[in-house]
Amino acid sequence: xxxxxxxxxxxxxxxxxxxxxxxxxxxxxxxxxxxxxxxxxxxxxxxxxxxxxxxxxxxxxxxxxxxxxxxxxxxxxx
Numbered sequence: 001x002x003x004x005x006x007x008x009x010x011x012x013x014x015x016x017x018x019x020x021x022x023x024x025x026x027x028x029x030x031x032x033x034x035x036x037x038x039x040x041x042x043x044x045x046x047x048x049x050x051x052x053x054x055x056x057x058x059x060x061x062x063x064x065x066x067x068x069x070x071x072x073x074x075x076x077x078x
């Protein structure tokens with residue numbers, strides 16, 4: 001992690017953006033204290049757990065999900 005002050009940030013913004021794109025994290029200091037952090041805008045990939053066993057263990061539904069939603073919506077109105 002690289003630290004840089006506000007004045008240097010203004011002068012080297014293009015260089016800093018290239019460094020962030022390469023995966024580096026940069027902390028911008030104001031009066032010697034952290035004021036901001038530059039990180040990549042691309043979100044990290046999220047790995048969701050495998051739920052196929054759970055889905056296979058559930059009994060099949062007798063009603064369509066659209067019908068269930070309609071019934072729930074209608075019950076709320078009256």
